Amino acid sequence: MTNFNKIITLSKQLASSLLKEEKPTVLQNSDFFNDIEKKNIHKRLTSESEIKKRLSLKNKIDKKADWEKVKNRIGVEPSVRKLYWKYIAAASVLIIVTLTVFTNKFNDEPQFVESVIVNNQIEPGVEKATLLLESGEIIVLEKGKSFQKQNLTSDGEVLIYNNKSSHKLVYNYLTIPRGGQFQLTLSDGTKVWLNSESQLKYPVSFNDSETRQVELVYGEAYFDVSPSTKHKGTSFKVYHNKQEVEVLGTEFNIKAYKDENNIYTTLVEGKVAINTENESKILKPDEQSNYNTHLNTLQLKEVNVFREVAWKYGAFSFKHKSLKEIMKVLSRWYDMEVIFENQELEDVTFNGVLYRNQPIEEVLLLIKSSSSISAYEINNKTILLK
Template sequence: MDFKILIKKLNGKLTKKEAIIFNQWYHESAVHRSYFNRLKDNYSQELDNIDVEKAWQKLSQKISKRKKSQAYWKFGVAASIALLVALTIMFNRDSLQNSEPTVVHSDISVGTDKATLTLEDGSVVVLEKGKKYETQNASSNGEEIIYNKTTNTRKSLTYNYITVPIGGQYNVVLSDGTQVWLNSDSQLKYPVSFVEGETRQVELVYGEAYFDVSSSIEHAGSGFRVNNKSQIIEVLGTEFNVKAYKDEEHIYTTLVEGEVLFIAGAVEEKLAPSQQMVLNISNGNMSVMEVNVYNEISWKDGIFSFRRKPLGEIMKVLSRWYDIEVIFENKKLENAGFNGVLGRDQNIEEIIEAIKNFGIIENYEINNKTVILK
């Protein structure tokens, strides 16, 4: 739904064609009706003065900054519209009816580009935004590290590790041209250069990573494999997301485009675009489901996109990005569902305030790096 149509509806200025579009969207689901009614309740005539085109352009540039294919761009467009609406409601401060939150002292900062690089000799290099680093094999501008495009003809491999802490993110371009986006609290093991003619293999030791794999056509048919202690993903050239955190009992593999072969023990399963494989680590059970891809990969574009997510899961995501501890004073809140699209560059107070404004929580307290939800 175009944000401008919603505003024109509120002002009674829809054309016949726009009215048809709105009515189809409005009656499509109870979620849409609730969303629009909440927007209407919080609506201010000041919204007419928002330069929607300029806001749209800014958001589009943000989302497309690292865009490498058309596959997920369409999802980014949809999320941008939702983000405009979400931010409009969130910053309409006159609509707040609940008591003011308690912020004793906040040491919470927004996550940023940072990681540590462990070299083949065991030495550790700190990578961080604004700090350049260069070796004979790779160079970093502080936001990503790019390895030289070389192949290994010696049949022996040397490995590097890149470790992203809580409150960080980092990009890696491997020697074969494969791009990897690493989320907070993640570690990737990979060779400095791959052996020519052999399967290219990396290991997601833990955490979350988005892979845009360089096609096998460019590497004499050599496939690509992502290993994890519980599963193997074999690809020829595709884009997918793997979420395998140490403190979670499930591993989520989401295919964006192409085709992958998922292997866990004696079980093999091919995934199609928009399918997600969920592996239960404790018992080995697996299930495949259709998902909204953008909700799964929006983190790499600087966006939190939550759809019917329990607040407990949401706060786990936020705790990794903002390096915070979250305490639920009311345990029932952990299962409360929330729909929202928010920016990862917003401070934690704005994020929690948005959740509060939607009536999910009554109040909250922030003390240093601890957030208490009430």
């Protein structure tokens, strides 16, 4: 487990100590969502006093004190402390407090929403991918299914290539479908986490005398790049469409889905150069570039890094996101279709964090408790919002 994963795990434990009277929380135990108790839960979630109570817990968080507890327990190195202490307490609040309250406004009275479930076939995503070899052979990778072939192995959750150099570049494609995710370790030791509906093209092995290059064909990927000092000084580049990201040893996230005109690159640690047809810019940690492929413009801004990479740690983090944007993200992960019968709902904005392994009914319960949704229907893999 990486230091950051340890931090996130321990942050959950620290923040949960503030909610002793509510263990297990509604979202940590799906048993609370049986047919008998749904109305009580709904009333509780939409109660102004309960929501304000949870939000007031933010004031009880002592960022420095909590960070001291974290670093003392896991022995975080100084360089890591400098990078992550800024948002470790924020992660505590988001993952525990906000997970219990997904809000856009306080309701004066609980509004019970009619729900119709015909045949719910919507499930959270799991580890699954399709590997296309140079020979044309297609291999299905999935959780619980091991695979081994020459210089690569998989336990069903991670695909690992042997660490060796080659003068001939042979490419593989790893494709993640809707409702899937997968982790990949390239032959140089670079680790890549691929989100749902993504595809990566990469060499089976790199030539240590040349730049290491991969292509994010589409989708979203988080890169933890093996430093150039371990590979005779060779840099690492990620291509997508008209954008090139050049790194020397760093962690960053690229989001470039087929149905969007924008490529978002978020720097977690290190330094990267964003190169487009017209300009080049250097990203610093906590910065994000937004390259509009339609307008051919490149802009930089500071962002909350945790919110941008929460998917890698098993969560969705939304701030001032419209329901339309949220449902686009959830549709990829749950492999579902969402139809807005009431189109006014598309522009309603929300703040909140959700677990990626939550049943879709729990997600809808949270959303409807803080919105003007009058009814929803689940039919097979389609959700109708009314």
